[in-house]
Amino acid sequence: MLARSLALALTLPIAFSAAAQEATDEDEESTDETTQLDAVEVVGSRIKRAEIEGPSPVTVITSAQIEAEGFNTVYDALNTLTQTTGSIQNELTQNGFTPNAQVLNLRGLGPGRVLTLINGRRAADYPLPYNGQSNFVNLSSVPAAAVERIELLAGGASAIYGSDAVAGVVNIVLKTNFEGQYLSYLTGKPSRGGAPTNDLQWVGGNTGDRWSLTYAVEYYDRGAMYASERDFMDSYRDDPSVDPSAATAVQGIRLRDRLIGTGASSQVWQDGEDLASTCARWGGDFEIDARPTGSWCGYYGYPATQAIRNSDENISGYVYGTLDISDNLQGFASLNVWDSQASAASATQFWSVPLYYDVNFGSIMDGQRIFTPNEVGGTDAQQTVFNEQAIDFSAGLRGSMMDNRFDWDFTVSHSRYETNNDRPRFLAQELTNFFLGPRLGTVSGFAAYALNQDRYFNPITPAEFAAMSTIVKTRADSSASTAQFVLSGDLFELPAGPLSFAAVLEAGTQEYELNADPRILPGQNIIYNLTGTGGGGDRNRYAIGSEFAIPVTDTFKATLAARYDLYDDITQVDNAFTWNAGLEWRPFDNLLLRGAYSTSFRAPDMHFIFADESGFFSTVFDEYACRNAGNTVTQCGNNATWNYSAFGVRQGNPDLEEEEGNSFTVGMVWDIVDNLSFTVDYYKVELEGVVGDISSAYILQNEADCRLGTDRQGNAVDGSSAFCQFILDSVIRTVGGPNDGRIEQVNRGPINRSYISNEGIDASLRYDMDTDRYGNFSYQLSWSHVLDQKFAEFAGEPRDSYRDDLTNFDFRSRMRGSVSWEYKDLNVTVFGLRYGSLPNWAETGRIAPYHVYNLNVGYEFTENFSANLIVNNVLDKIAPKDDTFFTYPFFWRAYSPIGREVFVQANFRW
Template sequence: MLARSLALALTIPFACGAAFAQESADEEEEGTAGTTQLDTVEVVGSRIKRAEIEGPSPVTVITAAQIEAEGFNTVYDALNTLTQTTGSFQNELFQSGFTPNAQVLNLRGLGPGRVLTLINGRRAADYPLPYNGQSNFVNLASVPTAAVERIELLAGGASAIYGSDAVAGVINIVLKTNFEGQYLSYLTGRPTRGGAPTNNIQWVGGNTGDNWSLTYAVEYYERGEMFASERDFMDSYRDDPSVDPSAATAVQGIRLRNRLIGTGANSQVWQPGQNLASTCSRWGGDFEIDARPTGSWCGYYGYPATQAIRNSDENISGYIYGTLDITDNTQGFISLNVWDSEASTASNTQFWSVPLFYDPNFGTILDGQRIFTPNETGGAGAQRTIFNEQSVEFAVGLRGSFADNRFTWDATLSHSRYETNNDRPRFLRQNLEDFFLGQRLPGLDPVFNAYPVYQLNQDRYFNPITPAEFQALSTVVKTRADSSSSTAQFVVTGDLFEMPAGPLSFATVFELGSQEYELIADPRILPGQNVIYNLTGTGGGGERDRYAIGTEFAIPLHDTFKATLAARYDLYDDITDVDDAFTWNAGLEWRPIDSLLIRGSYSTSFRAPDMHFVFADESGFFSTVFDEYTCRNSGQTVTQCGNQTAYNYSAFGVRQGNPQLEEEEGESYTFGFVWDVVDNLSLTVDYYSVELEGVVGDISSSYILQNEADCRLGVDRQGNPVDGSSTFCQFILSSVIRTVGGPNDGRIEQVNRGPINRSYLSNEGIDATLRYTLDTDRWGNFGFQLGWSHVLDQKFAEFQNEPRESYRDDLTNFDFRSRMRGSVSWQYKDLDVTVFGTRYGSLPNWAETGRIAPYHVYNLNVGYEFTENFRASLIVNNVLDKLAPKDDTFFTYPFFWRAYSPIGREVFVRAEFTW
């Protein structure tokens, strides 16, 4: 049963491509009796080598052949279809985020940083730019597909084996070894709706000798950029599905307001002798009179068009792995993996919000907004942010055996490093003011005696500028960052002694590790500088050392029972309050019959605070806030205030790292079974539960502002009394700074926040997998696979002493409640066909009044082996050209939830050669 399970998991239904793509020096050999001889291997979740892939905790395996057969060009594309990735995350459609060039996963909805990513069982360096400006993660874009042998996913806590970060799960990317021969492939293709092509070249080779082996891989990958202007359903604010296109809301492309009148339609002012229509027409169709009945400004409907919906990326990677037998029972090995990338991203075109000033020509206090169209900037791609990134992962070591091969050992030194340099074009604040406002005049305004005096250059402000003038207003903001991880590890594993039901196996690990990062922001965007317009940044840097010892045992209690026990002690040497952590896990496997495995596990886990949560310098940011106090103080309810601009506006925020953070602590449970129903039919079902205490995170601005309103008004939303003089209220009130005096009197000026160990988070659900293979003499071989994950509950508490509320069905929760992936494959002589499909469960609509339908995507791969050395494939991804499910209430760009892709159908051809 175990042999069949391993063969099913690693080969069906994708063996057709694997046989052509690679010959392994340690392939399985068929015995004379038709049995399969399986070597022991180390599978993620345990350091004890074993023949069976199925253990007390569920493990998902994706092979390189499966990645190819299912139509994926990158490791990330394949991993993003795993059913366990139910959580939402920021991706390329979120170009205004802090990490628009990185690719992440959110396992179980617990956050991108709570999954441990390993390369050949070793820690990879973090992406040095923090996710959402806060936490760290591993950028999966840096993993070259050509070097991958398989990917293993353990979904659940595994800190007792691997230490910190193994909370939601562990991803282990296993690279190729012992490769024989040469393999060359070329793939090219593009979207059928239009857009830039993708090209991919892979070369993999290797040789083995009597006492040595060498495997190498080189990959070149090129993917062109795409903009929203290339998709007519998201290139304009008229694509907002919630309104009539003739009345669509536009960005105020150019406006000037008399703030002594207010902010409404009657506050708009124009050049003397000019009107709205004549001003709008000067931009050659880019600006139009706002279509709404209340419109009285030049609207710009194409504001989304300049945003990238797919980043450009050109990268080259190299991998080499070699072994040398030093003695009969000692082998040396070395591994090097390098990756170099140049990519570009692009957010919406820039704008300038004119600060309050007094103009003697108009005799009043003015403010304004000025959008810069593509014709003014030099085209859709004129404002690209360029990322130059490099990563390297190096390992060297010795391994061997002793006591007549009863025990094996492995001593490894490894180092990984990631560097990123990005150049981002932005406005210089002073250049903008000098160009449009001119020299500041003496004195202050005669009304409030608070605002500066300028004479607006009306010809420049109310007319298009040239690309050369635009460039003169701009500069390039440079951010440099790097991170590294170094580890010395020694592992001993083997069978201690025989028990009545079999050998007692063990593994012991000793680790010394060091981690560091440095984030050097352009000094002009740091808080208080005010040199770059509308952009702030953060710096930071620090290091930590860690030491660990761990052990695990596989104990055969009976012919049908096996127990596993593991424990690990981690000691941290850094400035946090982590100090040390002890974790353990236990598992049980029961095989009442040969075809059935019933299993369960319990694990404790921990996560040391992210480096940037600890070492971040003071930083600033802008975000949209809801001014609940002003809303409720006006006599309205939160619902009545809705989307009124008077209560929803941009405010400045300040945050800083916290060196007093403690570790997050977690617990994980799994219980399920693996059943070989009949030959070649396997069913796996597992229940899981993950809980986290002391989750590190910033207090959200919305939480602060809701409680500020409660504390100021003395009652909460439901009318319950609140003590405004309490310590909690004093903390909350000190976190909000409001403007005093002037037209903006009482508006939120700044919100202060930072990370603390604050909350509780949990996720529980079911994972299930069905696999079936059917071999026929006449019609060929068929393979079927179906995976499903369903979230039963999610709970959250803002602070640990608060009630834990279920939010799975909350209409503000955009995590998927379920995910499915499946495939059907057919191999007949030299022809093989694979149809792959993935299903995303329903999500709330944007208006939070209901849910939208599930979403299905299908890929098709048809391959034919023309000769023994040449094979070609036609790959069609998203065969049905499906876009996002319809949501008539999604009234903000990109007019659908970012988990869905706007690319549509893509067609590729691949040619493969072996010799």
């Protein structure tokens, strides 16, 4: 559809030439007039310029475009940018560490490697770490009502902005100098059913002779949605890889005699009951689950209680004001506040009964029991509630000097983010007491109990469930404060024009504090099946930088920038020097050839440095035991002897150094004819010394090599080396007892270890056509294509290409485009988004690309009132088909399960 629309755009000028001739003649009459464009500052440079395009490609999305393309939030719009090819955790990752935050992953380099600015200033990080490790900015805290435009520079820009500007910079520019009043109300809901969305916005402003005031208020309310509201993901029978009648469910209720084994014959039921009667008594989605290894009582509806869209009720306010103190001096201040209450929910809780000796059965037992919505008090009874607040304040003075030759700006700013989340969880001891009763001693090295079979094999009441539960409270906050002075202007005239420059002095401080509930910290074992991490620290940073725009000839310009950053913290960063250089050549008035090279750096995330000790359980492969027994890794396979659960401990590393990278772009901007422009740029981003945790698998493979003195291929390994000592110290094994020699604990943490790169092409096409008789037409198309991605685990290792690896779920390409038509009081926009292909879940091939279309139809009834009908995902697409995707939610998390949404919007202006 997009391609055909663009083809139509190129032919319309011919078809409408007669109708538009009058307008064309008028345009020709005015071609001799010259319009003086105001110089503005755009992301990627502090030098103000009249030209929109510069040496580095910049993408701009205006607030009008966000609304026309059907987006309700800033994140929804940014997540459609073609450069966001990387995989992220989102609301479908309810078991993740940050299910209530929204992030971008430019170029697949990770959310923390995108610098997010608000009006050119750093925003406070989200105080909870992404994936339990790194920091980022939560984009959901930026209210759409206050946004004027969003600028994206996809590439390194540390020479301008310092740390974190590795994959790119997102600058969210808020409204200023607004005049009049604007009130908007939007409401709508998914056509497949689910909670509605309501969005009320009020934007206003006034200006006087020497002052201006702009303000905005927004109330946004979106209800929660659960998997039970989507019939394609509410049950394990939705697994597309198997016949629904043969689907494998989670084992809903099970008790096993481990002296018999782990197969179906080991199952034990309540006196007088068996598998069939027990499943029948529970009813609902509990049914017999027939497997090759035997039949079980399976719970097919276990996924139904998971949220697929978090609830979110927030209110935000924004105010910006200026006061002209004199002709050359202006004071300004802005305040942006946001308050949110949201909820998220994973599937209902379960209890894996640990190995114990049962005095009634006279054997070693274990079990598993799922708790249903009726037992816990309803679908939404197990929600995690997030109370979050964000504030961003800035104030300063700006002016000019030396007969307006130089502009200066001094700004102080402070931003803060607080989150308090309450999560219901089991109390470990109360859970044991309720089902197993008091401990009756020790038998054969195992704790002895007498299972209460009536409680275990029958549903319990919500009151009984609540008596075994508690609320786990996590409190966290972060802040960023900056003082910045910028001086810019023209130094002197060169033969080809003025030498422009900008200089910046900057001082800032950053801190965070993460207070996890003390009951989930390592070694406590008070909360069942939940561990956490705390941490906190601060850093100070100082910087000085400068930029120059050098007109070499009338058609050729060079830009140079350099910056020195000094860090005062406990890491090994100390300082960093970065620079960039850009070239612009305009051989013709309508053609720009450009290129830029920049170096970049990223100071380690705060939580990589200051994270307290945290614990987790995971399944590990005991490679040493496997190979020491004379087996190969392949022979060990999934055998439970060498694959079992072990405890892991992670802690921050204060000895980290900065990540260092470089970015290169080269391309062109071609204004083919009036109002028709085309851009294409090649890019490459590289990053070395990437901070990341060593995986448990890597540690255990090298532990086996170091202990045995040879690797898997038989090559000699020096077990006394410093590397081997580090690896051996990371693994703790049990000494003595029934588990002698088993892995008890794996210690791991972040180090500077890997190399990563991404290279590809960005292209865009835009065409605007104005006619008298048929209205105005606008066409936009953007495309990004990844040519290669490379990765090396450690320095010195081969840099392997993984773009086409069937375990890589980054998109190789993305495309977005829109077609808009304005005719008298009617305006129509069709927006389209194309996701490139991804591997199938079986890693045997690729699934088809995916397309989503939005429609926005607006009509201006009067000068003061207009209305819109907005249909997002017009074709009601869910996800491309993948018959091998056997893991919940049965499709990749980049695709939305919401389906079509229909909204109506009323707008008032006066």
